[in-house]
Amino acid sequence: MADSTGPLDRLFGAVDRVRGALTVSPRTVRNLKSEYRTSALSKVGVALILVVVFMAVFAPFIAPQNPTTQNLDNGRLPPLGFTQTEQQTQTQMVNGSIQTVNTTETVNATLAHPLGTNSLGQDMLARVIYGARTSLLVGLLGTSLAALLGVSVGLTAGYYRGRVDDTLMRFADVSLAFPSLVLAIALIGVWGRASVSVPDPFVVAGVVDPVRSALGLPTPMPDTFVLPGTVIVVVGLVNWVWFARVARGEALSIREEEFVKAARALGADDARVVLRHVLPNATTPILVLATIQVASIILLESSLSFLGFSGTTLSWGFDIAQGRAYLASAWWIATVPGLAIVLTVVGINLVGDWLRDALDPGIEGEGGM
Amino acid sequence: MSRDPTDAEPAGAPAGSPDDVLRVRNLTTRFFTEEGQVNAVEGVDFDVRDGEVFGIVGESGSGKSVTALSVIDLVESPGRITDGEVWYREPDLAAEFEDDVPAAVDGEFVDVRRLPEGVRRSLRGPSFSMIFQDPMSSLNPSVTVGEQIAEAVEVQRRASANPRRTRSRTQGYGLGRLLVDTLVPGRGYTSEASEARAVELLEQVGIPDPAERADEYPHQFSGGMLQRAMVAQALAGEPDVLIADEPTTALDVTIQAQILNLLRDLQAEQDTSVVMITHDLGVIARMCQRVGVMYAGQVVERGTLADVFDDPVHPYTEGLLGSIPDMDEPASRLEPIEGNVPSLLDSEMGERCYFADRCPKAMEDCLRPIPMYDAEGSDEHETRCVLAVEEYDEAAALPDGYFESEPDSASESGSADDPAAGEEVSTGD
Amino acid sequence: MAYGRFLLKRGLQGVLVVWGVVTVVFGLRFITPGNPVNAVAPLDASPELRQRIAEELGLNRPVYVQYADYIWELLHGDMGYSYISSIDASTIVLSKLPATLELAVASTVVAIVLSIPLGVVSATRRHEPADYAATSFSLVGISTPNFWLGIMLVLLLSVELNLFPTSGRAFGFYRSFELLFAEGVGAFWAAITGWLWHIALPAVTLGTYFTALVTRLTRSGMLDELGKQYVRATRAKGLPETLVRYRHALKNTLIPVVTVLGLQMGTLIGGAVITEAVFSWPGLGTTLINAINARDWPIIQGTLIVIGVGFVLVNVLVDALYAYLDPQVVE
C-alpha cells in the first residue's frame, strides 16, 4: 500500500523535519520504516487505525443516520444479507373469545440501515461510527492523563532512588493492588457518572449540513456529543502505575549511562539532566506502553459502559448491554458493536507490535486493564 | 546448509603439512541483512597443526569471530555459510563415511561441510569445542556451574557410547525422554559419573574447593574463576580442536596471565590443538607458533610468529604493529592507520584490496582482487599484497583524494562490527 | 539463609502495602459527595433521626478516631454491618469469596496449561503455520473485551446449540466434596459435572485474555532467550537441542512470565467482576456492583479489602517463586 511516495512516507518526512521537538531521532524513523516495509501485519494495523480515526473525526459527515433518533416501527432490522423471522403474538377477538395468534413475519434488511437497527430503531452503523469517537477520545485522554502522572512519578523515583523511590513505589504497589476495573467502578460509584457534553466542532461550524444534503443523507446531526468525564479521570488515576513502572525502570538504567555523568560534569542541574537526557531516551518504551494502554482503556471503557457505569449512552459497551436482552431475536444488536471493539483494539495492538519490533523497548508484559 | 556434494568434481583434501588436524579452505559466510549483504568472512584459508596454537588476529569487524563460529557450524540467521571446505583429520570418521559420501572423504581427512547436519552437530563437544569472551554471559545464570560442566561430560560419554544415536535428528534425546526425566525424580540427562568428573575438571583448572563450588551459580564466581570453569567445560569432551574466541579480553592482566598459563598447560597435557582468536598482539606473541592476520573478512597475512612480527610485508600488519605502544622502549609518537574499518556491505566493497583506501602505499596495481603471494621468511609466510612481488613505485601511487568519492564508510551503517558476534572490545573498570 | 531473609523482607513490604490498601479504602468514604447517612435513613427521615443514625454509625467522631477504630475492628475480622441487610459484612464478603476464587483459579490453570506450550511452539517453529495460528489467536485474544466474548459464547453455545447453561452456579467445588462424604460418589460425581458444566463458559471467557497474554509473553521471552550467548555456548558443547530449548532456555523464559502473572492478577480479578456480571456468577464481583449501586459502604470496603489483600498475597507468593527460580535475586 505504501509505495515510496505514499502518504506514509510524507508523514515520515514530516516527522523527520520536526524531529527536534518530537525527539524522535532519524534512527528511530529509519527502524520504523524498514520494519514497516517488511511486515504485512503492521500495514494491516495502520490501515485499521486510519479507518477508526477517520470514522471518529468525520462521524457527522459519514454517519448514515442521526445515531440518537429513535424510530420504533422499524426496530430490530437485520443487517444487509440477513433476514430475521419474527414471531408476532397478537391477541384478537375471534368469535367472541380472546385468542392469541402466532404469525411469523420475515423482516429483511433495508439499504438505509446497512448494519440494521437496534431495539429502539436507532441505526447501528451510525452508533458504531459515533461509538468510535467515544472510545478513541476516552482511550487517548485517559492514556495521556495516566502517562503524565505516571511518567513524572516514575522518573522522579528512578532518578533520585533511595527513600523517594521507596515511598513512591510502595504507593504504586498499593494502587496496583486495586484492579483498574474494580477501582474504576468504586470511584464512579462514589463520584457519580458525571458526563461532559462537548460541542461537535463541525456541526457548530455549520459545515456538516451542506455536505450531507449533497450526499443525500438526512441532515439533522447532534451538535454535541457526551464524553464520560469521570471515566477518563478515573482511568487516568488507575492506569498511571504502568507508566510509573516503565518510566522508573528507564530512569534507573539511563542515569547510569555515561552521557548523563558527562552532562552533570558540564554543570547541568537535575532538571536539565532529567528533561534533556533521561526523558528523551525513555520515550520509546513509554510510546509502546501508550499504545498498549490505549487498547486496554478502550476495553475498560466498554466494560464500564456495559455495566452501566459510563456517563454516555453513545458507546459500544452500552449498545452491547442493550443487545444482550435480544440475543435470541436480534443477535446483531450485541454482535456488531463487539466486532467494532475487537477490530479497533486489534489495529492498535498491531501498531503496538510494529513499534515494539522496530524499536525493541524491552517492556514485556507491562500494562493491562 | 552444506554445499551440494554433487557439484564440480570434488578436488579432495587440499595440500598442507603432514601433521595438520584441520584445513579450512575458501570459507565464506554472508549476512543477509536489511541494509544489504554483509560479507563477514570471504574466502578464508588456514591450517591448524596437531598440538599447535594457531593465532587469528584482527580488529573489530575483521570477521575473526564469525570465522570461528563458521568452523563449528554455529552461524545463526540472517547469517549463512555460503561456501568453503573444512577438512578435519579423523580416521574413523573418514572410514565410516568413505562409501556413503565419497566426495567428503580423502584419506584420513573428512570435509565436515559435506557431511549431513546431524553428523556435523555431533562433532561439537567430542571433536570441536569453543570458549567465549564474556564468561558471565556464556553460562546459564539459573543452573549451577557443576551441572553445566557435567552436561558437557555427558555429551562426550553418550557420543562415544552410541555414536549413531547422537547423530540422529533428536541427537539421542527427544522431547519424550526429557518429559520422563523431568517427571521421574532422580533421573536426568547427566549421570553420577559425569557429575563426579565435573568436580575433577574444576579441580584440574585450579578452582579451590571444587566440590562446594560445583553447586554454586555463575553469578557467585569472579570473572577469572568463571573463565576457568568455561575451560573445564570445553575440555570435558577431550576435543581435538579448541577454539578460543577472545578468551582473556574481559579479564584483568594478572588473571589473564593465569588463564593463558592454564590454557598452555592443559593444551600440552591433552595435546589439543587451539585456535586462539584475539585482537591483542601480545597474547598472540605469548601463545602462538603461527598466526593469521585478518582484515575486512580476509586473511591478509599468514606465517610464523617471526615472519609476521619481525618482517611483515602487508602495510596493515605494519600499521597494527606501529599502533601498539611498546612498553619497554616507549616511542615518543605512534604511527596510527588513518581512516576507519570498511562497512563490509557488498554494495560498498570495491573490486580491490580492501585496505587500499587506508594504505599509505596504495598503487594502481592494488585496484584488483589480490591473491595470496609467497613472501620471504619461512615458506609459511604469505601475504595478500602486491608489495610481496613488486617494489613500491612512487609514480604509480594513488593520489590522496582517490577514495574520497567512495561513500564515507562510517556514514550510514556506523562502525560495522561483526553483525553476529559482539566484537566490541570492552573491558572492565 | 539468604532466601529466608528475602522472604521476610518481601513479607514486610507486603504488610506495608496491605496497610496502604486499607487506608485508601477507608479514605474513599471521605471523598464521597453526599452524606452516607441517607443510604440508611429513609428519605423523609427527620433531622433528629438522621443525627441519631449518624451517631449510631459513629460518623460524627473525628476522622482519626474513626480510622483507628476501623483498623482495630478490621484486625478482629469485623468489617461493620451491611447498611441494607445489616448482616455482618465480613460473613457476606467471605461467603462470596470461594465463588470468585474458583473462577479465577480455574481460568488461570486453563490459561497456563494452554499458553506455555502454545508460546513455546510458536517460538520454536517460527514462520510456520503453528506460529501464525498461535500469534493470530493471541492477538485476537487480548483484543476482545471479555464481556462481549461471554455474550457471544452464550449466544452460540447456550441459545443456539443449548449446550451450556446461560448463567448461575451449581454446587460449589468445595460443597461437592461435602456431598462426597455425605452421600457417596454418585452424588459427588453429579455435583462435580454440574459444577464443571456451569463454570465452563465463564472460565473460558475469563481465561481467554489471560491465555493470549501469557502466550505472547512466552513466545517473545523464548525468542529472546534463544538469541542469548549462553544458548550458543550450550549448543557449542554439543548438548541436544531439546535440552538447550526446554531445559535451559525455557526455564529462563518462565522467570519473567511468573512475575508478570503476579502483576496481571489485577487484570484477572477485574475480568472476573465483569464475567460474573455476564453470567450472574455469585462472587465478589456481583456483590461489589450491587453494593456500589446501593451505596452499601461496609460491603464495598469489605470487598475492596479482600481483593487488595488477595492481590498482595498472590504477589508475595509470585516473588517467592521468582526468587526460587532465579538465584540471582536472592543475593
Next chain:
Amino acid sequence: MTETDPGAGSDLRGTDARDGDGADASAPPAGDDDALVEVRGLRKYYYEDDTLIDRLLRREPTSIQAVDGVDLDIERGETLGLVGESGCGKSTTGETLLRLRDATDGSVRFDGEDVLSMGSSELRRFRKRAQIVFQDPFSSLDPRMTVGDVIAEGLKIHDLPAADPDVAVEADVTVDGDADVEVTVDDDVDTAVESEGGVARVPVRVDATGAGATGSADGGTRADGGPTVSFGRYDDVLAAEVTPRDGGYDVHVSVGASKRTLRRERARTLLERVGLSAGQIDRYPHEFSGGQRQRVGIARALALDPEFIVLDEPVSALDVSVQAQILNLLDDLQSEYGLTYLFIAHDLSVVRHICDRVAVMYLGEVVETGTTEELFESPKHPYTEALLESVPRADTSEQGRRVETLSGDVPSPRDPPSGCRFRTRCPEVIPPAGVAVDQSTYRSVMDLRDRLRRGDFGTGVVWEAVGDPDREDTEAFKREVRAEFGLDGLTGANGDTVEDALEVLANGREREAAERLTERFESVCETEEPVLPDEPHPAACHLYDDERAAAGVDDDADPVTDPEFGGAGMAAGMETPDPEAAGGELPDGVSDPEHGVSDGDSSDADDADDHDASEDDRDGSEP
C-alpha cells in the same frame, strides 16, 4: 587526522599558555604548592542493604570500601596515570575527584580551593575548569542529540560565550584604496573571535578602492556607495557599521550573530580541531564509528576551555589502530592548550606511552607512585612487579614466556584483608623475625590460617575425605590437611608448631589451632597497614621498612629477614573470591547510599554494572 593550519591554532584560554613544554616534561615537578590537584585521604564507601526494612530488622549495613584513603598530586601540564585492575577504585577516585560522586571523607584541593566543600556557584566555576572523557563510545554520547548539540551543551549550560573582561580586543585593519578609515570594535567581540595570548585580533579589510564599487569579492557588508568591509573567516558572526565623515569613514565592528550561532560556530571549530569535519555537526552519534565518537567526547570536554581533564579509560574500548589516533590527538591537545590529565587505564603499555607519572592502585588504596621511568624500570611494590610481569608484549621475545602469575583473585572490598591488602596474593609476604621459611610453605600456612579465621574450614569434609567418621585417626587427618595445604616442607620449630596446631584442629578446636599458628607465623604484613611515605618514588610495602629505618626515618617496623623470592604456585585454599562481576568495579546489586541530591551537580551515580531495581539507599547527607 587532519591538522588544522598552524595559523588558526589559537590558544583557547585567556590566561597565558603553560610554561612547560610538551607531554614528556621529564623534570620532576617542584614542591607541593605548584600541584594543580591535591587529593588527601580520599575515602568513598558504599553501603549495602540498609533500607527502611533492613533498619526495622536492625541489621548493620555492610560497608564496601571502594576508595580507602587515596593521596594524589597532579602538577600543572602533567599527565598522571592511575592504573590498577577491576575493582581497585580508580574510576571511583576519578569521579569523586570531580564531585560526580559524594566523597565519604578526605579533601580535594583544585588550584588551592577545596572542591568537596564548594557552594553551588563556586562549583559551577569549577565545572568550567575541570572536565571528563569517558570510556564507552556507545554510552558516552546522548543518542537523541546531534553531535553539534552534544559539544555545545556545556556552553549552553553556562550561557557562554560571554565577554571576557580581561581579554583585550584589537583590529588589524588593512585598507585597499586611499580613504582614511577609523575602526572601533565592541568590547564583547571576543565572544566571536578567538583570542590569542590574551588578545582577540579581528581581521578587518576595508575595500574603499572606489565609491560605488560593486559588491566586493568576498561578500563583505556594503554601505550604499561606501566601502565594503570583510572579516575573512568571521564574516558570518561579525557585523560592520560604516558612517561617512569628511575625508574618510568610521567603521564600527560588533557581534552580528546570536549566541546560538556563536555556539554552533564554536562547535564547528572544535569538530575540526579533534579531526572530524565541521559538516558532520548535524549528524547523530549512531552515524559515527567508535573512534569518531571518542573524538566528539573530547571536543565536548574542550568546549568549556578546561585546564584539567579526567580521562577515564578513553581508549580501552577502541581497536589498536584507532587507539593510536586518539592517543596522538590527546598528546597534541595537551601541548597546544597546556592541559593537565588524570589518565585512568588498566593497559600498562598505553600508560607508559602517554603518562609522565603513574600511581598504582590495589583494592581502594595507592600502593606505589613514581615517574613513568622509575616505575617501569625499577618497580618497588610486589604488585607493580607482578603487573609489569604479566603484560604480554607484542614481540617475538614473548613467545613461550612462562609468567610467574599471582595466585587467586582480588579479595572482596566488603571485608578487605587486615594489614596490607595485597598479602593474600603477594609472593613476598614477610615472615616474622627469626622464622626461616620458604615463601611457598609460608604462603600455605597463611592460607590455612585465613581459612581457620574465617571459620569455613570444614573439619567434617576432611574427616570424610579420610574416611573416618568417628574421628579417631588424627594422624590420617593431619596427613590429609598437610597434603591439601602443601605443608610438608616444614622443619624444626616451624614443623612442631604446625604439628600441634593440627593436633588441636583434629579434635575440633579450630579457634585454638588458629591462635597457635598466628602466635608463631603472624607477619607484619597482617598486623600493620603499610603507609605510602612522602618521598619521590614511594611504595606502601613493609619490604621497604628497613630501608627507611636505615635512612633514619622514624618508622617503628621491626627488622625484617630477607625474604626469598619463592614461586607462588597454585596454592590451594585461597581466600574464596567474592562474586565480583568480571568487568564491573563493584559487586552486583550495590548502589550508592549518598542519594540526596544537592544543587544538582554533585548527585552521584552508582557505578555497579547492573542495578537491582529493588535495591534501596540510605538517605545521604546534603553537602
